[in-house]
Amino acid sequence: MQPSxxxxxxxxxxxxxEGFGVRCVERLAARWSFGPGVTVLDGGTQGLxxxxxxxxxxxxIVFDAVDYGLPPGTMKIVEDEAVPAFMGAKKMSLHQTxxxxxxxxxxxxxxxxxxxxxxxxxxxxxxxxxxxxRDVVAAQIDPAIEVALARLRDWGVEMRPxxxxxxxxxxxxxxxxxxxxxxxxxxxxxxxxxxxxxxxEG
Amino acid sequence: MTVTPNxxxxxxxxxRIVVDPVTRIEGHMRCEVNVDEQGVIRNAVSTGTMWRGLxxxxxxxxxxxxWAFTERICxxxxxxxxxxxxxxxxxxxxxxxxxxxxxxxNIMQLNLEIHDHVVHxxxxxxxxxxxxxxxxxxDPKATSELQQAVSPSHPLSxxxxxxxxxxxxxxxxxxxxxxxxxxxxxxxxxxxxxxEADLMATTHYLEALDLQKEIVKVHTIFGGxxxxxxxxxGGVPCPIxxxxxxxxxxxxxxxxxxxxxxxxxxxxxxxxxxxPDVIAIGGFYKGWLxxxxxxxxxxxxxxxxxxxxxxFTPANLHLPRGAIINGNLNExxxxxxxxxxxxxEFVDHSWYRYGEAGKxxxxxxxxxxxxxxxxxxxxxxxTNIEQIDEAAKYSWIKAPRWRGHAMEVGPLARYxxxxxxxxEDIRNQVDGLLRAxxxxxxxxxxxxxxxxxxxxxxxxxxxxxxxxxxxxVQNIKNGDESTANIAKWDPSTWPKExxxxxxxxxxxxxxxxxxxxxxxxxxxxxxxxxxxxNGSPRDTAGNIGAFEASLxxxxxxxPDEPVEIxxxxxxxxxxxACSTHVMSEEGAELTTVKVR
Numbered sequence: 001m002q003p004s005x006x007x008x009x010x011x012x013x014x015x016x017x018e019g020f021g022v023r024c025v026e027r028l029a030a031r032w033s034f035g036p037g038v039t040v041l042d043g044g045t046q047g048l049x050x051x052x053x054x055x056x057x058x059x060x061i062v063f064d065a066v067d068y069g070l071p072p073g074t075m076k077i078v079e080d081e082a083v084p085a086f087m088g089a090k091k092m093s094l095h096q097t098x099x100x101x102x103x104x105x106x107x108x109x110x111x112x113x114x115x116x117x118x119x120x121x122x123x124x125x126x127x128x129x130x131x132x133x134r135d136v137v138a139a140q141i142d143p144a145i146e147v148a149l150a151r152l153r154d155w156g157v158e159m160r161p162x163x164x165x166x167x168x169x170x171x172x173x174x175x176x177x178x179x180x181x182x183x184x185x186x187x188x189x190x191x192x193x194x195x196x197x198x199x200x201e202g
Numbered sequence: 203m204t205v206t207p208n209x210x211x212x213x214x215x216x217x218r219i220v221v222d223p224v225t226r227i228e229g230h231m232r233c234e235v236n237v238d239e240q241g242v243i244r245n246a247v248s249t250g251t252m253w254r255g256l257x258x259x260x261x262x263x264x265x266x267x268x269w270a271f272t273e274r275i276c277x278x279x280x281x282x283x284x285x286x287x288x289x290x291x292x293x294x295x296x297x298x299x300x301x302x303x304x305x306x307x308n309i310m311q312l313n314l315e316i317h318d319h320v321v322h323x324x325x326x327x328x329x330x331x332x333x334x335x336x337x338x339x340x341d342p343k344a345t346s347e348l349q350q351a352v353s354p355s356h357p358l359s360x361x362x363x364x365x366x367x368x369x370x371x372x373x374x375x376x377x378x379x380x381x382x383x384x385x386x387x388x389x390x391x392x393x394x395x396x397x398e399a400d401l402m403a404t405t406h407y408l409e410a411l412d413l414q415k416e417i418v419k420v421h422t423i424f425g426g427x428x429x430x431x432x433x434x435x436g437g438v439p440c441p442i443x444x445x446x447x448x449x450x451x452x453x454x455x456x457x458x459x460x461x462x463x464x465x466x467x468x469x470x471x472x473x474x475x476x477x478p479d480v481i482a483i484g485g486f487y488k489g490w491l492x493x494x495x496x497x498x499x500x501x502x503x504x505x506x507x508x509x510x511x512x513x514f515t516p517a518n519l520h521l522p523r524g525a526i527i528n529g530n531l532n533e534x535x536x537x538x539x540x541x542x543x544x545x546x547e548f549v550d551h552s553w554y555r556y557g558e559a560g561k562x563x564x565x566x567x568x569x570x571x572x573x574x575x576x577x578x579x580x581x582x583x584x585t586n587i588e589q590i591d592e593a594a595k596y597s598w599i600k601a602p603r604w605r606g607h608a609m610e611v612g613p614l615a616r617y618x619x620x621x622x623x624x625x626e627d628i629r630n631q632v633d634g635l636l637r638a639x640x641x642x643x644x645x646x647x648x649x650x651x652x653x654x655x656x657x658x659x660x661x662x663x664x665x666x667x668x669x670x671x672x673x674x675v676q677n678i679k680n681g682d683e684s685t686a687n688i689a690k691w692d693p694s695t696w697p698k699e700x701x702x703x704x705x706x707x708x709x710x711x712x713x714x715x716x717x718x719x720x721x722x723x724x725x726x727x728x729x730x731x732x733x734x735x736n737g738s739p740r741d742t743a744g745n746i747g748a749f750e751a752s753l754x755x756x757x758x759x760x761p762d763e764p765v766e767i768x769x770x771x772x773x774x775x776x777x778x779a780c781s782t783h784v785m786s787e788e789g790a791e792l793t794t795v796k797v798r
Contacts, residue, residue: 014259014274044274046429048321051415108374109411130259168427173267174274184261 006057017123024063033162055111066120073136132180250599294702303437304511318709324410330769340401353478437686493649495752501615506707611711693722
């Protein structure tokens, strides 16, 4: 029997390279069709809302922008126990349910998938609200998808070129092309953020 | 010492304590207080450290798509922003929605309200009151007796059940892999529960996790998917076909039955677990009635849950609308979100610039020009602030005011307004709670009151959910399967220029989106979110905001362990973190306390 697999992209598409994970699943779903038991999901920045999907999955592949302090655009692949399982109990920002928390909670409840594969990419720019992926990060979407496909093949998942079910993907109006093409110009849309968070200044 | 117009004595001469969760990416809120020699908070400064101008990224986009963008600004209330957005567009373009769409939207929003309140209480706020390490010392038999005393009809109450949970917790804590209980101030005397109550509440933390993942399925049924359900200007995007021969994904009897059983599940949990827990925990904390802040002075609600579609007048709303100022509960003022004299945003203490200094602007006229500068008395650098200068600009949050007053919004604000208006359900609930706690009316103006109001509201929302479900089913039985009005879908039917406003009561308070449309495109879009009201900095006149007010005069057991500060700020369910989500390698600690 085919394992039940969740392919999840997380991050916030509104914050430039933070959208990497979501854009990966979008492109994957636009090019590949999978056998039964495979769910392709845009998880956004949602935390606990993702638990039902984790519960239903035996294996999990996550695409995400990951800050490992590496050069921008570097891919980082982490598996199983090494996927951070950390739960901060004292956050002031309550809804910052990081994915670590989701994994930790799933483990606590006994419904964490048995295999985890995190395909991360080091972001170049996050403090560009309303912006899209930087070139160096966008260039990693295809290689990231290749990593996922190789793993899916190892797991014996059926796949062929085609299109996946888009039920759990973003609304077409905020998919990569429409989102990036429809951005207002810098004249009308001020792009500066909080100076304390500018990379390279802290 | 300064006395603010809204009645607080500020003294910033004592020791300054900074609670700052800032890391490079995930910092969103910072709080600084001054404590006197007895450890009592005498000055409070709340800073929003993240800039998010949704306004500027929507310019030029299709108004019918705005909901999909607004859904992404928050990590929790996706649906609430989307609903507010479609309401704003419908208001601008004069689009009415069918009765079924009103019922379905209400059910979705009520469901989200319950989900958010339950998750907030058990998973985001409980550890401010409950000590899970202490739970390991509990006697399972005594816990079972406590459970049966506080909630006789809850089936999970045997000594064996609590022993199992306790063992599971023990294993988890001992394994050391989980940070869940890490970094807590578990020996702080601010924790008041006996071990048995701690074990009972920690057990319900687990039960609530199971519940929450079931109840969100309502969003998948009506919104096509979760976590980002689909919305539609003019109605809801799910067709109804109870004969089940129509479109795939249509609402049929099987799906309606599923919704019905989820609603029952919510009601059972509220009655058997959530409310009894709040009363049980409240009983141990009713001597700790700090944190009231503005709740006994100035509160505001926009109201929500229209009984009939397209009618947002107060008499048609199940949650109340109104404003109370200066603690006068005998007079509830009508709130008109379109009136340029009523809601205005000030930026004298915010890192923005208006054309005219000292002026307040209505959201329709709002300007968003960033202006990041620190005051002369700030310590540190622009990129590493050690201490804020609250006499100057000090926050990325604007200061919205209602007729010049700083207001608290949220469940407690809604309940105070409803109580003052004589809302029957709200009165009965509040009176019942106070009787159960043997506490006077004034007790609700507190951190505990804020937390309890959320539980009462969850229970009320559960009943309303049932009401709108029955209404939906009855309407379908009567032959009405309409869920959307697409008569004005095409932009060629729109006026050249239009403006509108959408309002909801989000779980954490009054939420408004103001939109201007020109030539079929978004000309201007402003959101005033609940945390903008509650987390607002000082205004031109010197009024402090709701977070700041709530911390005033609270004694701290140990000033370098901010249990009391976190407890009170968390009771607002603050939502500043509507954005980024990047993993750091160590999962570094997010809250740092610096004592200066």
